[in-house]
Amino acid sequence: MDKVLGIDIGGTSIKVGLFSTEGILEAVSKIPTGEIVSEAAFAVVTEGLKSLLAENGATPDDVIAIGLDVPGPVDDEGKVGMLANIELDPDGLQAAIKRAFKRANLAFVNDANAAALGELWQGTAKGASSFVLIAIGTGVGGGVVCNGKLVSGAFGAGGEIGHVTVNRDETESCGCGRKGCLEQYASATGIVRSYLSECDKLGIEPVKLDGPTDTLSVFNAHRAGDKAAKKAISQMSDCLGYAMAQISVVVDPQIYLIGGGVGGGFKLYAEELRAAFRKYCLAPSVATRILPASLGNDAAMYGCAYEALLERGE
Numbered sequence: 001m002d003k004v005l006g007i008d009i010g011g012t013s014i015k016v017g018l019f020s021t022e023g024i025l026e027a028v029s030k031i032p033t034g035e036i037v038s039e040a041a042f043a044v045v046t047e048g049l050k051s052l053l054a055e056n057g058a059t060p061d062d063v064i065a066i067g068l069d070v071p072g073p074v075d076d077e078g079k080v081g082m083l084a085n086i087e088l089d090p091d092g093l094q095a096a097i098k099r100a101f102k103r104a105n106l107a108f109v110n111d112a113n114a115a116a117l118g119e120l121w122q123g124t125a126k127g128a129s130s131f132v133l134i135a136i137g138t139g140v141g142g143g144v145v146c147n148g149k150l151v152s153g154a155f156g157a158g159g160e161i162g163h164v165t166v167n168r169d170e171t172e173s174c175g176c177g178r179k180g181c182l183e184q185y186a187s188a189t190g191i192v193r194s195y196l197s198e199c200d201k202l203g204i205e206p207v208k209l210d211g212p213t214d215t216l217s218v219f220n221a222h223r224a225g226d227k228a229a230k231k232a233i234s235q236m237s238d239c240l241g242y243a244m245a246q247i248s249v250v251v252d253p254q255i256y257l258i259g260g261g262v263g264g265g266f267k268l269y270a271e272e273l274r275a276a277f278r279k280y281c282l283a284p285s286v287a288t289r290i291l292p293a294s295l296g297n298d299a300a301m302y303g304c305a306y307e308a309l310l311e312r313g314e
């Protein structure tokens, strides 16, 4: 029976999903890897994949596609760019997997792009031909799908929605080195920073925060009527709605999906976000739907498996 693997590559481990070709997730396994830069480390990966298959009555010959999602840029040709946060030799790993899985087509996909494809295969965007996923976590990532295909760009920068400029007057720098990016206001880090700055302005004592990305506490403070939290979340919704209105004049998607860790608080800011988008968008785009993503942390694992499967058919 033909199988597909989706591999979510993290800093110290990989998460692997075993899928049917129809997109049913049959098993998941987490393999501790450490840095993936040596033959020994590649072997840990391939052996881990083989055991997952064996436990589920399958062999390497059953695998027809393997997707790998990485936290960094991947261009339209599938070439992996600079990876800032993990130690991975993509070419070495690819060669080792190809040797162990001879039938399989391999594809590297950027993690936010992979999450978008996952939602297209088995999530909220199933059946949609054009949509944009905005993944809000420590940063803001994005995935753009047009006519059922991912747009990753000539240089791998397609879908870098976190770096849409929303404030030309900003003086603080974004992680990318530019100023006034969406990520500075709408990421978990950005929301917490805005909250603390509003507390300061209003002379309110901030609630206890568990680190610089603890939006959960800011959302809870909002629910409890905290004025600074309300301001911070309004600012996030306004910046996000503004950025989405700019994206719509280029892509004009049917749907925006909000995912990532902060996507979990969607209900709290959904109406404000929809109102902000309607306020800023060009008239024909006003009917665009804004919905929560549905696959959570598994989305990228689904999506890279799907991409590897799609490329096989081309």
Ligand SMILES: [Zn+2]
Pocket: 162, 163, 174, 175, 176, 177, 178, 181, 183
């Ligand atoms: Zn930026």
